Amino acid sequence: MKSHIGNILNDLEKDNVQAYLLTQFTNVEYISNYKPTSFAFCIIKENPIIYASGMDMELARKDSTIEVKEYESYAAMIDELKKEGIKSLAIEPSLPFSTYSKFRDDFEISSKTYIDKQRMIKTPLEIEKIEKATEIAQKSFLELDILNNRNTEKEIAFDLVRFMIGNGADKESFDTIVTSGADSSLPHAIPQAKRLEEPILIDWGALFEGYCSDNTRTMVYSEHQQEIWDIVAEAHDKAIKAIKPGLKCCEIDKVARDIISDYGYGDRFIHSTGHSLGLDIHETPGFSLRDDTIIEKGMVITVEPGIYLEGEFGVRLEDTVSISKRANVIGNLPLNID
């Protein structure tokens, strides 16, 4: 984390900005190991500091690797910054307008993605945690009794979370999706209290020591479903094979999208090919139409093409890859679940 701060201080110096304000909980966690439960202002500067809420002080003092003070008021915080001679302040793009407006009269504000850029490249320890989260999630998936059709989508989703926690997860890394039949054409379907229909689409992940995993499998049962599944699997496999450092993220999206389009389903692939993950389930960069970020070693990104036929069904297949010379699929769960 010291090197994280060091890198950001270098970025600040290059841009001639004196301090960087972070409030997003996972950003504060990334920098300091303390994850706020209420609110916090983390200010990276020569002497980094966190202003934490009173109710978080015990936790913050225990977990934080950088200095923590109790937040009193915007006025007091701004005063201290001004006393240090700080005139220019960088902010996260995600900072709420209301917070921005507290600072804009006293500082020269610029929105900077230093922290997002830093978080794009995972350390070996971060990758290990994502691998462990994936291992827990995939092992738990295999413990499911999917085809016992007395079960409802909601029950299967619940069992999966139960197994993940039993296998060592902190919790699910996002709301588990278990959807089936026509509902599977909703990419973010909510599990219903209805017995499983066909096909069955499960999109799930574990959180382990703060880090997320993300996978999707679709189990198909008819010829038409299998046909769509095969197209999605081809897009999935070829996109992963195409990944290498130096290419742009959008080029990987194009590989998957072109395959699906060639089969005539281009307009039914209604989302991006993938997103980074880490402390958050959605991070940058993503394999999407307009993301021209250069792929680098250390990135961890999902590959999840899908085809959604409204009123019929949907198929999505998702793995998470870590990038070194090429893309390494994390985990070893086959695409094809029997």
Place this chain on the structure above:
Amino acid sequence: MKSHIGNILNDLEKDNVQAYLLTQFTNVEYISNYKPTSFAFCIIKENPIIYASGMDMELARKDSTIEVKEYESYAAMIDELKKEGIKSLAIEPSLPFSTYSKFRDDFEISSKTYIDKQRMIKTPLEIEKIEKATEIAQKSFLELDILNNRNTEKEIAFDLVRFMIGNGADKESFDTIVTSGADSSLPHAIPQAKRLEEPILIDWGALFEGYCSDNTRTMVYSEHQQEIWDIVAEAHDKAIKAIKPGLKCCEIDKVARDIISDYGYGDRFIHSTGHSLGLDIHETPGFSLRDDTIIEKGMVITVEPGIYLEGEFGVRLEDTVSISKRANVIGNLPLNID
């Protein structure tokens, strides 16, 4: 929801603003019944419209009570607004800076709390849903076998969520807190894989048809713990009795804080006395030091004083009240759990 939009249109007219942009998922849900799963821009104006992401179009068309278009780009959306002659745009205070910055060159921007103010006053149907969420949560709590000390905090938390889902909840309304022993001095403790110690503090809620419940109970076992519990219970009861329309929110905080201070624990009551809830678990107004919002009929607010003794233990007692002539406690779970 038509009346919700109507009220906001009136606010806009009064302030001479032409349109109001909402992006927070629960705000969009409140206005349109469609809860985004990806991103959405809901614009309240003469003819309200939602720009939804492609992957949400099926869901949005199904759920939304107002017109939905597929989002293409900021440029296209801004163009359409300008064609309608819109020059002034109100935004939510929570709008991310990056989104604000897309609009600020083309519109006169003002941050407005119309939607928060509207959401402060719950309709009878909203209160019914909060009551039902509370009923589910409290019934589930009573199904717990708390004192079976083979159980860990994590297991109890998991059981509670399982019971809530079994009793009809969509899910938990926030991360369930089951904490015990010295850890209970952390207001937002995370359940650990350790057997229950004493005292035991449980802070939990159910989500029912989108609406949250929120309660806390603390089970104490020593004289010192009981002494602290009694003070917190007195603050809880007297704060609730003090609530009535016309008073300021901060006056209720003062009632609870003064009682705890009189016993010498003022500096160990490290958070506000309460917060509103509804579609979100934390809404405005709150019973806090600086919130001078006037209490009105239809508000639903928690009352949750606490005393936190670092290294020893913490006690918090929380109920949710709906306000009519006085405060009505929602649910009927006793404070004192035997």
